[in-house]
Amino acid sequence: MVINAAKKRRRIKPARAGFMCFALVPAFALFIVFNILPTLDVFRMSLYRWSGIGGDMKFVFFGNFKEMFANKVFWDSFGHTVFLMLAATALTMFSALVFAFILSKSRVRGKAFFRVVFYIPNILSVIVIAAIFANVFVGEGGLFNGILELAGLKNLAAVQWLSNKKTVLGCILFVMVWQAVGYYMIMYIAGMDGISESIYESASIDGATGAVKFFKITLPLTWEIIRVTVTLFITGSINLSFLLVKAMTNGGPDNASDVLLNTMYYEAYGNSNYGYGMAIGAFMFVFTFGLSLVISRLTSSESNVI
Amino acid sequence: MxxxxxxxxxxxxxxxxxxxxxxxxxxxxxxxxxxxxxxxxxSLKRAAEFASGKPWALPKSLYLANYASAWVGARMGDYFLNTVLLTALSLAILLIVSVPCAYVLSRFKFRGARILDLLIMAGIFINVNYNVIPLYTMVNGVGRFLRIRMLADNAVVVSLIYAGTSVSFSVYLLCGFFRTLSTAFEEAAKIDGCGDARMLLTVVAPLIMPSVVIVLLFNFLKFWNEYLIAVTFLTTTAKWTLPIGLLDLMEVERLAGDRGRMFAGLTIMLVPTVAFFIAVQDKLMKGMTLGGIKG
Missing domain, CATH: 1.20.5 (Single alpha-helices involved in coiled-coils or other helix-helix interfaces)
Incomplete structure (x- = not known):
């Protein structure tokens, strides 16, 4: 039997080889052409100066990167990107864990209803979300200012939330958390549902309160899922902040809400500064990948896990 | 007391x-x-109601003219049809390409299988937000080479890209499902002399169907809602999808102030997704926790 299997592995019949080609080639062709090649191209083109439309490409080696690191707009955008990433991760993770705990381990009614409603923001298009909140936060006729006025906060109700440099990032942050809580909540619920009820019961007998149960039982036992989601948070928040900012403010007012992927898109597509845009893209790619790797290492409970 | x-x-x-x-x-x-x-x-308010200074007020009447204006005037009806066709075509390509691939990767033993597995895993970390512009340049470059003007501005090309950006995650998910599936039926069919292609179509496909549906549900939402690739590639108005149409309505609203029409366009895009979600939420949430990662 063993010999038989070894033989099979070495020699594949022509009919089977044909079938395998038919099965593998289209999928990997699509994958390589539309994923791998353009990603490699980001790194290659980051070494050139080019308008993106035509004309000559000039090899400048790390010239784009040098220019990038000396640019204030780059560092501002990087700061916004990191701020949104950290703040959105912290707020989303906290809310998602708390709501998951409530909907999985307490005796409230209507659990199925709350799960569905909380998940709805996640299925909406980023454009729909951007359109809704651009109007919620708009100065005149916006829902947020309307509510503030009803609450008697006349001074605050005059603020143009999205065209004010001090408040625009806070609005983007709110929308990011709003969109993501339900998704992570469902993932955490799946992890918490796997924890045996008997552990909680014996803790109750020992007099543990809800908060103690949450920190001493639920968190340690869902750690593996939390660990996976941290990596998802990093990539997810970088992508979401870009898509939201592009649709809601396009980085404005005055770069106050610009994030790096948006700067990249603008430089390469709108500003005919292709190589410089790709340098930003390459930087972000390495930054995200490296950060995921580092966090994954730091949070792993066993040393042999990546 | x-x-x-x-x-x-x-x-x-x-x-x-x-x-x-x-x-x-x-x-x-x-x-x-x-x-x-x-x-x-x-979406049901008249222009005067928007100017009343009471944004929380309910609409005074069922003013449906906003919908007519969005559906016909702003061509959201055309974009709706475009989006349906683009989504359907992308899902069809994705299905045809990824099910056989996942089947072979999870069932057959051959040299290089491990490298292909690793490639699929690496693909999950690649995101189109980073490489959409080189992709656009590349497609137009191929177009110039083939002497096709504006190859990027083409719904078929865009649906190939949609399928291409989803293929690694879908194959990854499907491989997971295939591994949990018993091989008993396949072994029985093999004894009866069933070939590989017939095996996939008549024996395996019905068994894997529930998992395929979950993968399709996820990708349906992803394709229906997608805007970055669409707005970069589809430059001719007649080829636009709903998200580009809504983005344009937002732009027009900012300049000309037609709020009712913008909200009607938003509702046209929102209602099918929410209705679809409520119909399939059970499957979707179960599938999410099975796969564990979002595409």
Whole structure:
């Protein structure tokens, strides 16, 4: 039997080889052409100066990167990107864990209803979300200012939330958390549902309160899922902040809400500064990948896990 | 007397945490429902109602002219059809390409299988937000080479790209499903002399169907909602999808102030997704926790 299997592995019949080609080639062709090649191209083109439309490409080696690191707009955008990433991760993770705990381990009614409603923001298009909140936060006729006025906060109700440099990032942050809580909540619920009820019961007998149960039982036992989601948070928040900012403010007012992927898109597509845009893209790619790797290492409970 | 006070205190202590729990749940429910519901209701308001200074007020009548204006005037009807076709074509390509690939990767043993597995895993980390512009340049470069003007501005090309950006995650998910599937039926069919292609189509496909449906549900939402690739590639108005149409309505609203029409366009895009979600939410949430990662 063993010999038989070894033989099979070495020699594949022509009919089977044909079938395998038919099965593998289209999928990997699509994958390589539309994923791998353009990603490699980001790194290659980051070494050139080019308008993106035509004309000559000039090899400048790390010239784009040098220019990038000396640019204030780059560092501002990087700061916004990191701020949104950290703040959105912290707020989303906290809310998602708390709501998951409530909907999985307490005796409230209507659990199925709350799960569905909380998940709805996640299925909406980023454009729909951007359109809704651009109007919620708009100065005149916006829902947020309307509510503030009803609450008697006349001074605050005059603020143009999205065209004010001090408040625009806070609005983007709110929308990011709003969109993501339900998704992570469902993932955490799946992890918490796997924890045996008997552990909680014996803790109750020992007099543990809800908060103690949450920190001493639920968190340690869902750690593996939390660990996976941290990596998802990093990539997810970088992508979401870009898509939201592009649709809601396009980085404005005055770069106050610009994030790096948006700067990249603008430089390469709108500003005919292709190589410089790709340098930003390459930087972000390495930054995200490296950060995921580092966090994954730091949070792993066993040393042999990546 | 003292006893009853004590009893009341105990009951208050027991009830208070639950009140806080419900308050938190209802607060977040309102946070979700109010902005979405407000936007939908706004689609029924007249221009004068927007200028009244009472944004929280309900619409005075069922003013449906906004919908006519969005559907016909702003061509959201055309974009709706475009989006349906583009989504359907992308799903069809994705299905045809990824099911056989996952089948071979998870069932056959051959040299290089491990490298292909690793490639698929690496693909999950690649995101189109980083490489959409080189992709656009590349497609137009191929177009120039083949002497096709504006190859990027083509729905078939865009649907190939949609399928291409989803293929690694879908194959990854499907491989997971295939591994949990018993090989007993396949072994029985093999003894009867069933070939590989017939095996996939008649024996394996019916068994894997429920998992394929989950993968399709996820990708349906992804393709239906996608805007970055669409707005970069589809430059001719007649080829636009709903998200580009809505983006344009937002732009026009900012300049010309037609709020009712913008909210009607928003509702046209929102209602099918929410209805679809409520119909399939059970499967979708179960599938999400099975796969564990989002595409």
């Amino acid at each position: 003292q006893k009853t006070i004590k009893r009341k205190l105990i009951s208050l202590k027991a009830v208070l945490p639950r009140v806080i729990l419900y308050a938190a749940l209802i607060f977040f429910t309102l946070l979700v429902v109010v902005p979405v519901g407000w936007a939908v209701l706004n």
